[in-house]
Structure formats: C-alpha cells, structure tokens
Amino acid sequence: MDGTGWRPIKRTRTFEDVLAQIERRIAEDGLTVGDRLPAERQLAEQLGVSRSSVREAMRVLETLGVVSSQVGRGPDAGAVLTSRPDSALSDLLRLHLGLASLEMREVIDTRHMIEQWAAAGAAAARADTSALAAALAGMDAAGSAEEFVEHDTAFHCALADASGNRLVAAIMRSLRDSMRRYSVEAVQRLGDTSILRSDHVRILEAVGAGDPDEAARAVSEHLAHAYPSLFTA
Amino acid sequence: MDGTGWRPIKRTRTFEDVLAQIERRIAEDGLTVGDRLPAERQLAEQLGVSRSSVREAMRVLETLGVVSSQVGRGPDAGAVLTSRPDSALSDLLRLHLGLASLEMREVIDTRHMIEQWAAAGAAAARADTSALAAALAGMDAAGSAEEFVEHDTAFHCALADASGNRLVAAIMRSLRDSMRRYSVEAVQRLGDTSILRSDHVRILEAVGAGDPDEAARAVSEHLAHAYPSLFTA
DNA sequence: GATTGGGTATGGTCTGACCATACTGTGGTC
DNA sequence: GACCACAGTATGGTCAGACCATACCCAATC
Numbered sequence: 078m079d080g081t082g083w084r085p086i087k088r089t090r091t092f093e094d095v096l097a098q099i100e101r102r103i104a105e106d107g108l109t110v111g112d113r114l115p116a117e118r119q120l121a122e123q124l125g126v127s128r129s130s131v132r133e134a135m136r137v138l139e140t141l142g143v144v145s146s147q148v149g150r151g152p153d154a155g156a157v158l159t160s161r162p163d164s165a166l167s168d169l170l171r172l173h174l175g176l177a178s179l180e181m182r183e184v185i186d187t188r189h190m191i192e193q194w195a196a197a198g199a200a201a202a203r204a205d206t207s208a209l210a211a212a213l214a215g216m217d218a219a220g221s222a223e224e225f226v227e228h229d230t231a232f233h234c235a236l237a238d239a240s241g242n243r244l245v246a247a248i249m250r251s252l253r254d255s256m257r258r259y260s261v262e263a264v265q266r267l268g269d270t271s272i273l274r275s276d277h278v279r280i281l282e283a284v285g286a287g288d289p290d291e292a293a294r295a296v297s298e299h300l301a302h303a304y305p306s307l308f309t310a
Numbered sequence: 311m312d313g314t315g316w317r318p319i320k321r322t323r324t325f326e327d328v329l330a331q332i333e334r335r336i337a338e339d340g341l342t343v344g345d346r347l348p349a350e351r352q353l354a355e356q357l358g359v360s361r362s363s364v365r366e367a368m369r370v371l372e373t374l375g376v377v378s379s380q381v382g383r384g385p386d387a388g389a390v391l392t393s394r395p396d397s398a399l400s401d402l403l404r405l406h407l408g409l410a411s412l413e414m415r416e417v418i419d420t421r422h423m424i425e426q427w428a429a430a431g432a433a434a435a436r437a438d439t440s441a442l443a444a445a446l447a448g449m450d451a452a453g454s455a456e457e458f459v460e461h462d463t464a465f466h467c468a469l470a471d472a473s474g475n476r477l478v479a480a481i482m483r484s485l486r487d488s489m490r491r492y493s494v495e496a497v498q499r500l501g502d503t504s505i506l507r508s509d510h511v512r513i514l515e516a517v518g519a520g521d522p523d524e525a526a527r528a529v530s531e532h533l534a535h536a537y538p539s540l541f542t543a
Numbered sequence: 544g545a546t547t548g549g550g551t552a553t554g555g556t557c558t559g560a561c562c563a564t565a566c567t568g569t570g571g572t573c
Numbered sequence: 574g575a576c577c578a579c580a581g582t583a584t585g586g587t588c589a590g591a592c593c594a595t596a597c598c599c600a601a602t603c
Binding site for chain 1: 365
C-alpha cells in the first residue's frame with residue numbers, strides 16, 4: 078500500500094489545521110471583535126475539510142473565548158469574534174481544581190498577589206470608587222451567604238477593574254468564579270461578616286484617598302480575615 | 311443544572327451536557343491525573359448521544375488542558391486525564407492578543423506583578439537557585455536573540471517556579487510564551503544584553519541571600535531595562 | 544401600513560462508514 | 574523455551590450526508 082509514492086505524513090490533526098488557518102486569517106485580514114467568520118459549511122469547502130473538523134475547531138475557539146456561535150440567520154448569526162477570556166479562565170481553573178492539580182491555597186495566594194497589586198494601582202491612579210461603593214451597598218442588603226459572596230465578588234472584581242489592566246481583571250474574575258462555592262462555605266464558617274464589611278470600607282477609603290500602601294495593607298488583612306486557615310503572608 | 315423535569319426548550323447543547331457529565335464523573339469518582347476516560351464510542355452509548363457530541367466535548371477538555379487523547383490501543387491509548395494548563399493559557403493569551411482585546415502593555419504589567427511577587431516569595435523561602443543559575447549560564451552561551459530569549463524565559467519561569475505556586479508559575483509560562491516574538495524584537499532593539507545579564511545576577515543573588523525587598527526591586531528594574539517603552543512603575 | 548406565512552441560511556445533532564495507529568494474542572520457527 | 578511475523582482489534586481521526594430547530598428575510602396578503 079505504501080512505498081508506491083510520496084504520502085504526506087500527517088503531523089497535525091485536521092481541526093488543528095483549521096485552527097491555524099482561522100488564526101492566520103484573523104491576523105492577516107485584521108479581523109477584530111464583532112467580525113463574523115464564514116459559515117461552517119462554507120469554511121469547510123474553502124479549506125477542503127469536512128464540517129466536523131471545522132466544528133471541532135470552532136469548539137476550541139469558543140472554549141478559548143474568542144468566538145461565539147449563534148444559530149439562525151441574519152447579521153448576528155454564525156460565528157462572531159468575541160473577547161470573553163473570563164469564562165475560559167474560569168473553566169480552566171475549575172477543572173484543574175477538580176483534578177487536584179491545583180490547590181485552593183494557591184488560588185488564594187494568587188488572589189492575594191493580584192488584589193494587593195490592583196488596590197495599590199487603583200489608589201495610585203485615584204480610580205473611581207463608585208463601583209466599589211455600589212458593591213458595598215449590595216453586601217449590606219444581602220440576605221444569605223450566597224448573596225453576600227455575590228456582592229463581595231463584585232467588590233473585588235471592581236477593584237481589579239480599577240487597576241485598568243484587563244488581563245489582571247479577567248484573571249481576578251476567573252479566580253473568584255472558580256472558588257465561589259468555597260467562598261460561600263468560608264462566609265458561613267465565619268458567621269459574623271461585619272469585619273469583612275469594615276475591611277471593605279477601609280479598602281475603599283484607602284483607594285479614594287490615593288494611598289497605595291494603605292490600600293495594599295488593607296487588602297492583605299482583609300484576606301487574612303476571610304481565609305484565616307489558608308492565608309500565607 | 312436544575313431538576314425541574316422536562317423542558318420543551320433545549321437550553322444546553324448536547325456536548326455541554328457531555329462536559330457536565332464528565333466533570334461530574336471526575337468529581338464523584340475521584341478521578342485524577344493519569345486515569346483514563348471511557349472510549350468515545352462507549353461514552354456516547356452510555357450518555358445516549360452521538361459520538362460527534364462526545365468528540366466536541368473532548369476537544370473542549372483537551373483545549374483546557376485536562377485530557378490528552380492518544381490513538382491506538384493499549385493502556386496509554388484513549389483519553390487520559392492530564393494537567394497542562396500552560397498551553398491552554400498560552401493559546402488564550404495569544405489569540406486575545408491577536409484580536410487586540412489585550413495589549414502588550416497589560417501583559418508586561420502583569421508580568422511585573424507576578425515576577426515581583428515570585429522573587430520576593432522565593433527570597434523569603436530561600437528557594438533553591440540552581441535552576442536560575444543554569445538558565446543564566448545558558449544566556450551567556452546564547453548565540454542569537456532567539457536563543458537568548460529562550461534562556462531568559464527559562465530564568466524567569468524558574469523564578470516563578472521557585473515561588474512554589476503552580477498557578478502563578480503556569481500564568482508566568484503562558485505570559486512568556488505568548489510574548490516570545492515580542493521579546494525577541496525587544497532584545498534585538500536593545501542590542502547590548504549585558505545589562506540584562508547583570509540584572510539576572512542581581513536577582514539571583516538577592517534570592518540566594520533571602521532578601522525579598524531587594525529581589526523585588528531587582529526584578530522591577532530589570533523589567534524597566536528590558537522594556538523601557540512599555541514599563542509602568 | 545401591518546401582519547402573516549413560506550423560503551432559506553445558520554448552527555446542532557445524528558448515523559454510519561472508513562482510515563491510521565498501536566497494542567494483543569496467536570502461531571510458527573529456530 | 575525464546576523469538577519473531579502476522580492477523581485481530583480497540584482506539585481516535587475524518588468524512589459524507591442527512592435531518593432538525595432557529596431566526597431572519599421577503600413577498601403576499603389583509
């Protein structure tokens with residue numbers, strides 16, 4: 078069967094080829110968020126592959142948060158380039174936490190690093206604190222641990238947003254997302270949440286006052302209060 | 311997932327169902343790295359879906375770096391649970407940089423945050439510096455900008471590894487990976503790399519001496535030397 | 544003008560087939 | 574008994590073709 082002629086050795090799977098082609102097209106054609114990719118059938122014909130392979134490539138791109146597929150017809154249908162790294166990062170962290178290839182302590186230490194950095198940066202830039210204040214108000218109105226954690230998460234994500242670095246903010250959101258359940262348990266274990274609230278007030282005031290060092294300290298002590306068992310200085 | 315019974319409208323795609331089932335199985339059966347998932351055909355039959363849907367789920371898991379598929383037969387064949395978040399993170403960053411939904415400045419600022427933290431942590435823990443020294447030696451022997459960057463990357467990744475936090479180390483590797491091309495250009499622009507080398511020596515010595523503050527300062531100044539145009543204090 | 548209904552392009556799913564790969568077991572050979 | 578060649582088989586990878594649900598588009602109708 079072989080030996081009768083040159084048969085190209087297949088080193089990459091077809092869908093990986095498709096991925097490379099799409100990525101090349103994005104780079105060369107300068108495609109950006111909001112632009113549409115060709116339809117699956119069309120792409121399959123253009124690249125000379127089956128629709129299955131195109132679909133597997135689409136699944137990868139969707140997993141990475143760069144495309145979003147919509148059924149139906151019209152300008153909004155089809156595969157549209159997006160920019161949603163958050164859910165991709167969340168899925169990644171959640172699954173690896175589930176596989177025990179990451180430990181909660183590592184996640185919380187990473188949070189510590191990011192939040193200190195973000196708080197100091199936000200304070201130095203004298204960032205707008207209205208989103209922080211809104212989240213704080215939500216925490217006061219929360220009736221359950223779940224609700225409390227929801228608004229607590231909003232506060233910390235707003236802090237990361239205030240750093241002005243979208244990558245850091247995306248990582249922060251993913252970290253919070255992947256540890257949501259753990260946070261709820263931590264709040265329930267803690268019982269009294271008043272100290273967490275006053276910590277938040279202190280962080281907000283430090284950012285508002287433009288005091289990076291105090292903001293970083295406040296964040297650090299806040300995490301120590303929230304996760305006394307796992308926190309490492 | 312809510313158990314409200316039959317729902318006339320299908321809210322989740324089949325492959326997402328498969329994903330949830332696999333994730334549940336991982337959690338409930340306590341599967342861990344090295345364990346094998348059922349074969350695609352078998353999984354399809356068990357879950358009552360087509361093999362296509364199972365394959366799309368597999369592609370997602372592979373993209374997220376939690377499974378690795380091997381063809382053939384035997385104990386190593388099939389879908390094996392792994393833990394490779396690095397390539398997943400790299401792909402994610404690379405694609406989003408290509409889409410211009412992230413800017414290089416944000417990546418470098420994130421690196422700054424991580425490296426300061428890692429250097430200080432490694433110094434505080436008086437981590438082993440042999441990997442750092444090895445990378446340093448590699449930089450001296452490098453004949454091209456590409457080679458230099460390769461060993462430079464190894465140095466910085468070793469620093470992140472020395473922090474003892476696998477999540478931070480994985481993020482670091484991905485950051486370096488996604489900005490490899492940019493780093494090569496930066497080195498070529500710089501011309502003289504001796505200052506980068508002496509920066510590394512300074513970092514290594516600070517870590518070896520167990521001086522966290524000096525280590526953080528050394529890292530900070532090093533990044534300022536390497537990326538003078540993009541660095542923000 | 545507003546409404547209605549068919550046409551159609553899209554992604555989502557399924558079926559069944561075939562290929563390349565790589566182990567497994569069997570049988571023969573030395 | 575040790576070794577080797579070869580058929581068997583389970584695996585992922587790919588393809589082709591079909592059908593469905595969705596949601597827009599547009600022409601016919603009221």
